[in-house]
Amino acid sequence: xxxxxxxxxxxxxxxxxxxxxxxxxxxxxxxxxxxxxxxxxxxxxxxxxxxxxxxxxxxxxxxxxxxxxxxxxxxxxxxxxxxxxxxxxxxxxxxxxxxxxxxxxxxxxxxxxxxxxxxxxxxxxxxxxxxxxxxxxxxxxxxxxxxxxxxxxxxxxxxxxxxxxxxxxxxxxxxxxxxxxxxxxxxxxxxxxxxxxxxxxxxxxxxxxxxxxxxxxxxxxxxxxxxxxxxxxxxxxxxxxxxxxxxxxxxxxxxxxxxxxxxxxxxxxxxxxxxxxxxxxxxxxxxxxxxxxxxxxxxxxxxxxxxxxxxxxxxxxxxxxxxxxxxxxxxxxxxxxxxxxxxxxxxxxxx
Amino acid sequence: xxxxxxxxxxxxxxxxxxxxxxxxxxxxxxxxxxxxxxxxxxxxxxxxxxxxxxxxxxxxxxxxxxxxxxxxxxxxxxxxxxxxxxxxxxxxxxxxxxxxxxxxxxxxxxxxxxxxxxxxxxxxxxxxxxxxxxxxxxxxxxxxxxxxxxxxxxxxxxxxxxxxxxxxxxxxxxxxxxxxxxxxxxxxxxxxxxxxxxxxxxxxxxxxxxxxxxxxxxxxxxxxxxxxxxxxxxxxxxxxxxxxxxxxxxxxxxxxxx
Numbered sequence: 001x002x003x004x005x006x007x008x009x010x011x012x013x014x015x016x017x018x019x020x021x022x023x024x025x026x027x028x029x030x031x032x033x034x035x036x037x038x039x040x041x042x043x044x045x046x047x048x049x050x051x052x053x054x055x056x057x058x059x060x061x062x063x064x065x066x067x068x069x070x071x072x073x074x075x076x077x078x079x080x081x082x083x084x085x086x087x088x089x090x091x092x093x094x095x096x097x098x099x100x101x102x103x104x105x106x107x108x109x110x111x112x113x114x115x116x117x118x119x120x121x122x123x124x125x126x127x128x129x130x131x132x133x134x135x136x137x138x139x140x141x142x143x144x145x146x147x148x149x150x151x152x153x154x155x156x157x158x159x160x161x162x163x164x165x166x167x168x169x170x171x172x173x174x175x176x177x178x179x180x181x182x183x184x185x186x187x188x189x190x191x192x193x194x195x196x197x198x199x200x201x202x203x204x205x206x207x208x209x210x211x212x213x214x215x216x217x218x219x220x221x222x223x224x225x226x227x228x229x230x231x232x233x234x235x236x237x238x239x240x241x242x243x244x245x246x247x248x249x250x251x252x253x254x255x256x257x258x259x260x261x262x263x264x265x266x267x268x269x270x271x272x273x274x275x276x277x278x279x280x281x282x283x284x285x286x287x288x289x290x291x292x293x294x295x296x297x298x299x300x301x302x303x304x305x306x307x308x309x310x311x312x313x314x315x316x317x318x319x320x321x322x323x324x325x326x327x328x329x330x331x332x333x334x335x336x337x338x339x340x341x342x343x344x345x346x347x348x349x350x351x
Numbered sequence: 352x353x354x355x356x357x358x359x360x361x362x363x364x365x366x367x368x369x370x371x372x373x374x375x376x377x378x379x380x381x382x383x384x385x386x387x388x389x390x391x392x393x394x395x396x397x398x399x400x401x402x403x404x405x406x407x408x409x410x411x412x413x414x415x416x417x418x419x420x421x422x423x424x425x426x427x428x429x430x431x432x433x434x435x436x437x438x439x440x441x442x443x444x445x446x447x448x449x450x451x452x453x454x455x456x457x458x459x460x461x462x463x464x465x466x467x468x469x470x471x472x473x474x475x476x477x478x479x480x481x482x483x484x485x486x487x488x489x490x491x492x493x494x495x496x497x498x499x500x501x502x503x504x505x506x507x508x509x510x511x512x513x514x515x516x517x518x519x520x521x522x523x524x525x526x527x528x529x530x531x532x533x534x535x536x537x538x539x540x541x542x543x544x545x546x547x548x549x550x551x552x553x554x555x556x557x558x559x560x561x562x563x564x565x566x567x568x569x570x571x572x573x574x575x576x577x578x579x580x581x582x583x584x585x586x587x588x589x590x591x592x593x594x595x596x597x598x599x600x601x602x603x604x605x606x607x608x609x
Contacts (some may be wrong), residue, residue, distance in 0.1 A: 031558045036569030037576075041404075056559035059569035065553065074465050075475040075557045214574055222386025241384055293573075 025054030030272035033058050033066065033077040035259065038133070040292035043285050051279070053272045070095060070264065077264055078273040084258050085172075087129050088122035088332035096128040097263045103274040104130065106281035114321060115298035118256055121329045129260035130277055131298040135232040136319065136327070137173060137255045140216070143244050145226035153181040153250045156227065157200070162207045166219060166228035169211035171345040172330055173255070174201060177229060180252045180326075187331050194344055201348045211349075220245055231257070233295035235316050247316045253326025258298070371587055378580035395581040402578055408566040409582065412546060415477075415562060419484035420541035426485070427492025427541075428534055432522070434493075435500050446497070453490045460487055461554035468555065475557030483555040484545045491544055492537035499533030 025048060036059040044055045058077070060066040063086040069075065071093065082090065090096050101108055107130045115131040123129045141150045145164065156165055156177065168174055176186040178197040188194065209225050216228045221241045230238070235247040261280065263273045279285060286302035296317045297303060306312040321327060333341065378396075382389025399405060430449075434442050452460060464483045473479055503526065511521040527534075549564035556565060567579055 033558065035572050037573040058558040059561075059566075061569050061571045068462070069465075069554070072465060072469060074469060074554070077558060214571065217574060218384050218386045221384045224386070241382070241387060 025052050027052040028269055028272055029054045029056055030269050030276045031056045031058070031076065031078045031267075032276065033060060033070075033075075033080045035059065035081060036061055038081065038259075038293060039280075040288045043280070043288050046285070047276065047279050051272075051275055053275065055276070073266065076266070076268050078267040078269045079276050080262055080264060081132055081259050082262065083330075084119075084122045084260075085330035085332045087260060087262060090262065091123065091128055092332060095265055097265045097267065097270065098127050099130065099263065099277075100274065103271075104278045104281065106278045106283075110281050110283055110286065110299045110301040112298055112300040115258065118327075118329055119258060119260065122331050123260075129262050130281065131258050131260045132280065133233070133293065133295040134256065134258045134298050135296050136249050137168075137176065137229065137231055137257070138235070138247055138249045139227060140220050140230040140235050140238060140245055140247050141227045142220065142223060142225075142242075143246050145223070149246070150227060150248055151251055153177050153252050156229075157181070157204055157207065159207065161227055163209045164226035165204075165208050166216050166225045167204075167208050167211050168216070168229045169213050171341050173229065174211070174345065174348070175341060176255050176330075178204075180250070180254060183252065186255060186328050187333065189333060189337050189340070194340065198344045198348055202351045205348070205351060232316050232319075233293070236294055236314070239316075249319060249324070253324060253328070256321070256327045256329050258329060374580050375584045375587070378577065378584045380577065383574075383577060395577040396585075399578040399581045404561070405563075405566065405578060405582060408561045408563050411477075411560065412562040412564075415481055415484055416542050416545040419481055419488055419545045420538050422481075422485045423488035423492050423541045424534060424538045427489050427537055428496060428530065430489070431493055431496045431500050431530075432526070434497075435503075446493075449490045449493050452487060453494070457487075457548070457550040458554075461551040464551065465554040475555065476560055477557075479555045479557065480552055480560070480562070483551050484548065487548070487551060488541035488544055491540045492534075495537035495540055496530060496533040499530050503529050 030053050032055055034057070038059070039057075044057060047053065048055055058075070060069075063083050066080065066082060067086060067089070070077065070080065070090070087096070111131055115134060116126050118134075119126055119129060119131060139150050139153075139156070147160070155161070156167075167177070172186075175194075175197055178200040179186045179188060179193065182193070182196055182200060184190070184193045184197065188197075210219075212219065212228075214234075216230050217234050217238055219225050220228050220230070220238050223242070223244075230247070232247065235245070239245050239247070261277045263270060263277070267273050280289070281299065283299060283301040283305055286297050286299035287305050290297040290299075290302060290306070294317075303312060303318065311317060377385055379391050379393065380387075380389055381392040381394070434445055437445065461483075464479075464486065468475065468479050468482075507529075508521055508525055511525045512518070516524065547564070548562075549568060552562050553565055553568070556562075561569075563582075567575060570576055570579070
């Protein structure tokens with residue numbers, strides 16, 4: 001009886017676990033883990049057609065939910081697209097494979113030097129990551145609701161805009177605003193500077209209408225607030241919906257974020273992963289993706305192909321970054337650093 | 352007083368249904384943003400049925416909910432029969448143990464299942480999602496069947512045995528019909544729980560497989576697509592129609608039973 005039962009269970013689990021997902025392309029598969037809505041689905045079809053490699057595509061919603069899945073090794077992914085500081089953390093946890101750029105010729109050929117330079121902050125020597133999307137964090141304001149153009153973070157502390165200000169509801173973005181206003185680095189771990197930044201955020205709290213994440217888009221379009229901290233990629237879309245909105249990179253400098261392709265150290269399909277990244281760096285593919293996602297592309301060759309001059313030279317999508325010397329990217333602060341920031345943020349939120 | 356009562360009920364319904372109402376209105380909004388009315392349209396419904404990934408996720412959700420609820424109901428029913436025959440203390444201990452997963456936070460269950468699957472070397476995908484859904488569904492089924500089990504008169508079962516029925520026949524002919532309402536509500540409960548679940552699925556799913564909840568959640572960064580409003584509207588209306596049908600039917604049935 002028991003033998004029969006064990007046999008039955010074994011057979012059942014074989015059917016359940018082995019039965020699905022075994023289909024693959026003639027040249028194998030590549031398993032991609034990317035942000036939601038972060039690639040034009042057509043480009044995936046094109047990749048499959050041209051290379052005969054089947055793409056198994058999966059999506060995540062935040063860096064923080066992606067990391068534990070990768071770290072635990074739950075699903076064997078090949079290519080992932082995390083953000084700057086998370087790449088740093090994954091490098092420190094020894095999760096990434098060093099890239100062989102001779103297998104990814106399009107990367108070095110098409111992606112602008114500036115982005116490689118900026119990537120150094122979290123990926124010393126550009127050994128692990130290939131930039132895919134980037135943008136700045138800035139201020140979106142409604143021209144009809146403010147008296148003068150907004151040009152600096154300091155104006156977020158202006159009493160006249162009481163209850164008209166939207167702040168980002170995330171630790172690093174909120175602290176970045178305060179730290180940049182005070183002239184510190186946004187990766188600072190200096191306790192005095194952090195205390196001052198915390199006090200500034202607490203002082204600002206009565207003026208803030210709400211701490212929001214993606215609602216900033218809808219609220220700004222609807223004219224529910226005058227000023228909001230927003231990602232540049234979103235700014236283009238909001239302007240399209242409401243022409244009164246204007247985006248500015250504050251003069252104190254800001255965060256330049258970069259989402260980059262990386263290959264995992266224990267990726268089962270390393271060669272296919274390299275082919276996939278190379279394909280994504282091809283100018284025509286990068287252009288298709290830019291048009292779909294509308295986040296700035298670091299692919300200079302693709303940018304040159306954009307037909308609409310207004311977009312190609314848009315100061316929001318492609319600001320002249322050489323005129324700033326105070327742009328930074330987030331780096332991983334270590335576990336102690338993360339805890340410190342989180343505690344201070346809790347104090348701000350509960351004040 | 353009567354007036355106050357009516358207002359109270361109206362308020363309850365308002366709070367319950369205002370969010371769903373908003374969603375339904377937005378699903379017909381031609382503009383992508385919630386703060387602007389771009390005119391009436393059904394284009395989101397059209398593009399919903401052309402979007403393969405959403406439809407796949409919907410199919411996957413229903414399949415997993417159905418299979419896991421079925422499996423959990425069978426396992427749960429068998430466990431109830433067994434537990435009913437145990438000594439009172441053992442039964443109390445077992446009941447406590449089965450209740451723990453229900454009180455446990457979903458994220459704890461999700462992560463522990465993920466670690467368990469890893470240590471067994473299972474490949475993450477459809478199978479692991481199904482297994483974990485069955486796992487968290489079983490306690491709900493037991494919770495629904497156990498009270499019916501307690502009401503069941505063991506003498507009837509023994510009488511069946513005395514009259515020559517085998518255990519199996521007695522179970523199917525005598526015990527099962529009595530338990531049926533509990534089993535049905537257990538099944539429906541399990542089905543809903545599985546349909547609902549996000550966090551456990553998130554941790555136990557493999558690459559390239561999505562249920563509706565995980566699919567919707569990945570859209571957070573770039574804003575949820577209006578197609579999802581359309582789909583939610585359709586699901587809501589379907590459930591509403593089903594409920595009306597179910598509530599209209601019992602009158603006849605009850606008469607028949609009585």
